Amino acid sequence: MNFLILSIVKAAVVAFVLLTALAYLQWLERKVLAHIQLRVGPRRVGPHGLLQPLADVIKLITKEDMMPSHVNKVFWFMAPFIAVLFALIPIAVIPFGTELALPAINLGPIHIPAITTAMQLTDLNIGVLFILGISGLGVYGVALAGWSSNNKYSLLGGLRSSAQMISYELPMALAIAAPLLALNTLSFRGIVDGQAGFFFGFLPKWTIFQVFPFNIISFILFIIAAFAETNRVPFDLPEAENELVAGFHTEYGSMKFAAFFMAEYCNMVTVSCVATLLFLGGWHPPFPAAYGSSFLPSLAMAGAGVLCFLHAMSPARPFDRITLPVVGVAFFGLAGLFLIPAVSLPLMPIIWFSAKALFILFVYIWVRGTLPRFRYDQLMRFAWTFMFPIAVTNLFLTGLVVALMS
Amino acid sequence: MDALLFMIFAAIAVVCGINLVVQTHPISSALSLVGVMGALAALYLLLGGEFIAAAQLVVYAGAIMVLFVFVIMLLNAGTEHKGRRTWATYAGVPLLLLFLGSIACLIARHLPASENVMFGQFTKGSPLEFGRALFTIYLLPFEVTSVLILIALLGAIVLAKKEID
Amino acid sequence: MPPLPPSVPLSWYLTLSLILFVLGIAGFLFRRNIITVFMSIELMLNAVNLSFITFSYKLKQVDGHIFAFFVMVVAAAEAAVGLAIILTVFKNRQTLEIDELSSLKN
Numbered sequence: 001m002n003f004l005i006l007s008i009v010k011a012a013v014v015a016f017v018l019l020t021a022l023a024y025l026q027w028l029e030r031k032v033l034a035h036i037q038l039r040v041g042p043r044r045v046g047p048h049g050l051l052q053p054l055a056d057v058i059k060l061i062t063k064e065d066m067m068p069s070h071v072n073k074v075f076w077f078m079a080p081f082i083a084v085l086f087a088l089i090p091i092a093v094i095p096f097g098t099e100l101a102l103p104a105i106n107l108g109p110i111h112i113p114a115i116t117t118a119m120q121l122t123d124l125n126i127g128v129l130f131i132l133g134i135s136g137l138g139v140y141g142v143a144l145a146g147w148s149s150n151n152k153y154s155l156l157g158g159l160r161s162s163a164q165m166i167s168y169e170l171p172m173a174l175a176i177a178a179p180l181l182a183l184n185t186l187s188f189r190g191i192v193d194g195q196a197g198f199f200f201g202f203l204p205k206w207t208i209f210q211v212f213p214f215n216i217i218s219f220i221l222f223i224i225a226a227f228a229e230t231n232r233v234p235f236d237l238p239e240a241e242n243e244l245v246a247g248f249h250t251e252y253g254s255m256k257f258a259a260f261f262m263a264e265y266c267n268m269v270t271v272s273c274v275a276t277l278l279f280l281g282g283w284h285p286p287f288p289a290a291y292g293s294s295f296l297p298s299l300a301m302a303g304a305g306v307l308c309f310l311h312a313m314s315p316a317r318p319f320d321r322i323t324l325p326v327v328g329v330a331f332f333g334l335a336g337l338f339l340i341p342a343v344s345l346p347l348m349p350i351i352w353f354s355a356k357a358l359f360i361l362f363v364y365i366w367v368r369g370t371l372p373r374f375r376y377d378q379l380m381r382f383a384w385t386f387m388f389p390i391a392v393t394n395l396f397l398t399g400l401v402v403a404l405m406s
Numbered sequence: 407m408d409a410l411l412f413m414i415f416a417a418i419a420v421v422c423g424i425n426l427v428v429q430t431h432p433i434s435s436a437l438s439l440v441g442v443m444g445a446l447a448a449l450y451l452l453l454g455g456e457f458i459a460a461a462q463l464v465v466y467a468g469a470i471m472v473l474f475v476f477v478i479m480l481l482n483a484g485t486e487h488k489g490r491r492t493w494a495t496y497a498g499v500p501l502l503l504l505f506l507g508s509i510a511c512l513i514a515r516h517l518p519a520s521e522n523v524m525f526g527q528f529t530k531g532s533p534l535e536f537g538r539a540l541f542t543i544y545l546l547p548f549e550v551t552s553v554l555i556l557i558a559l560l561g562a563i564v565l566a567k568k569e570i571d
Numbered sequence: 572m573p574p575l576p577p578s579v580p581l582s583w584y585l586t587l588s589l590i591l592f593v594l595g596i597a598g599f600l601f602r603r604n605i606i607t608v609f610m611s612i613e614l615m616l617n618a619v620n621l622s623f624i625t626f627s628y629k630l631k632q633v634d635g636h637i638f639a640f641f642v643m644v645v646a647a648a649e650a651a652v653g654l655a656i657i658l659t660v661f662k663n664r665q666t667l668e669i670d671e672l673s674s675l676k677n
Contacts (some may be wrong), residue, residue: 065495075433126533129460136468140440147433147479159479166472185534409575416587423594423614432606439610442591446617453584453628458636460618465643469612470650477654478606481661486604487668498600506593513585522578523628530633539633540640551644558648565655 010121011092018091023053029365036369045325063254068149071251075148080252080259083141087266090134093127094273095120095188097283097349118189119350123186128180130275132173135229139165141263142231142238149251160376162222163239165229167383172225174391178218178398179207179278192282202288206281210404214398219279221391223360226271228383230264233368237376272360273353280356283349297351298338305331408525411452419445430485432478443467454528455542457536584625591618603668605660609653617648 027042027049034041067073095117104114108288124130139162148160173220180186183194197205208215228235252260276282285293308328315321337343424440429435443466464564529535540548591614598611620639627635661667 006509075437124456126456126460129457129464129533133460133463133468136464136472139468140437143472143475143479144437155479159476162472162476166469169468408578412579412583413575416583416649419587420590420594421593426610426614427594427598427602428608432604433629435607435610441615442614443617446621449584449587449621450624452579452616453624455624455627455636455639458639460622461640465647465668466617470647471655473650474610477657481658481667483604483667483669486602486607493665495601499597502593502597506589509589510586513582514612517580518584522576523581523584523625524578528628528631530631531627533634534572535633536636536640539637543634544637547641550604551642555644555648558652562651562655565652566658567582 168228175221273325301335
């Protein structure tokens with residue numbers, strides 16, 4: 001019974017954090033894209049547009065939700081649910097850190113015993129295969145949305161998008177298989193445990209440094225395949241606004257459209273977390289704690305505080321002369337908080353994991369602002385004639401090196 | 407708890423199976439088949455087959471059924487017309503039920519009643535054991551299957567491409 | 572609601588496999604759309620897979636899982652070729668009903 005309640009509480013916490021992260025990922029994308037394009041992005045709703053996701057959610061919920069008369073009602077209604085369902089499920093097997101030891105709480109009528117739980121909802125020993133399978137099932141949401149809308153643009157967009165997703169599943173699976181040859185386990189916790197420690201005392205034993213240079217090629221292949229799986233630029237022809245009238249989600253409005261968006265961002269988050277765990281060492285720091293890696297978050301916060309004070313000297317708006325120093329002091333406070341070992345030690349794994357996953361998400365947004373899109377036949381040719389042979393050769397050579405080295 | 411989970415997934419599998427046979431539009435049948443495969447994957451997990459459950463999701467539900475759904479969408483298959491009802495259609499259902507009942511009786515009589523399935527008792531379904539058996543004892547069938555897939559690939563490409571004259 | 576047994580007898584799994592197999596036969600014999608007939612064949616193959624895994628549990632060996640895996644692989648190859656054949660038939664006859672593909676009769 002204890003296990004059931006603990007699991008429900010953990011699932012609720014993870015779901016809440018994930019949904020908030022998805023909303024703020026959209027804020028981050030709009031801000032970063034804007035700065036790449038030399039403009040500012042949302043800045044009116046809340047300071048620096050931080051309440052913009054809330055405003056968007058309110059707008060989308062209160063919009064009128066119509067069902068067009070010419071669609072196939074059952075499947076049109078089901079498609080966004082399927083897309084979101086299969087996008088949210090993989091977060092259950094992703095570990096965010098080591099163990100969390102919570103002390104017992106005894107105040108008044110509430111008696112909660114001390115719990116030590118892993119920072120993961122469940123550790124399947126087929127974790128990697130599970131995520132591959134659920135990503136494969138996510139194709140149904142897109143295909144059904146395109147077909148049931150009874151509209152040639154949606155059908156084309158839906159079929160193209162599904163064909164793209166299943167074409168790139170193959171190089172992705174082969175790119176995942178290559179580092180697994182050296183790591184020898186399919187469970188995510190085992191994979192991260194196989195990347196603990198340091199080469200020569202200072203180089204981290206992350207997978208990209210292990211079987212050199214084939215795992216770097218696997219990492220690059222995985223990232224490219226992940227861009228195609230999540231339908232992001234440069235592979236987003238099926239949902240491009242100026243080519244296909246928004247593609248497969250043309251006939252959807254308000255919350256159903258938000259559901260497809262949420263599914264896309266959730267797929268991005270899942271794929272970034274998987275890349276972090278498989279290739280970038282999960283929650284292990286890039287240099288040993290003996291050389292001071294536990295002080296990096298405090299250093300980053302202190303740096304942000306210094307930046308705030310520097311900007312307050314020549315502010316862009318008159319009230320920034322007051323608000324920027326306040327934010328700077330808040331950053332210095334956070335830096336001081338992270339110096340306390342009782343706070344930083346349990347949080348350090350999550351901080352490293354989030355930093356690496358956020359870096360990959362930043363690369364996603366950066367590429368969106370920089371590269372043009374592929375044409376559809378170029379995209380498919382790229383998958384089958386370029387990525388697939390390289391992935392197979394890479395797997396073969398990795399296997400050769402692993403067999404010779406053991 | 408085991409029995410409750412078995413009941414739930416067995417019910418899903420049977421309901422989706424009946425839906426597959428009864429629905430007129432092929433897309434509904436295809437999605438019901440995906441439901442059957444998902445329920446079967448859960449049942450394989452209850453029987454201790456972790457790798458085979460994942461393979462069912464990845465290969466069957468995620469690739470083969472997507473292929474079916476694509477073909478149905480591309481061919482724009484509509485709902486079926488009602489066929490002529492001959493005496494064979496009316497005799498078919500009772501005969502099938504008779505077949506089902508007789509084999510169920512045979513199963514119930516010949517299996518010892520003490521054989522129970524408890525979750526966690528079969529430990530050899532992990533990828534390690536599976537891979538070990540696949541690449542040592544069953545290496546020849548594995549290689550032959552890869553040639554079979556190559557043949558199927560060539561056949562499908564030749565059959566489905568446009569005429570080049 | 573009668574009380575459920577604590578663990579499931581093996582014969583229940585085999586009965587479920589039988590029910591799915593009979594449903595597959597029913598679909599194969601009674602439906603007229605060629606794609607639905609093909610999907611009923613896949614349902615029969617799945618039922619047989621369940622049977623393999625059940626007996627693998629009973630005999631405490633992993634060989635049943637490997638047979639089921641090979642069945643899956645062969646079903647994949649068969650689905651690819653079968654759907655290609657269906658596409659060719661549709662291109663030539665413009666119909667998907669098996670009753671109308673009767674040019675070899677008589």
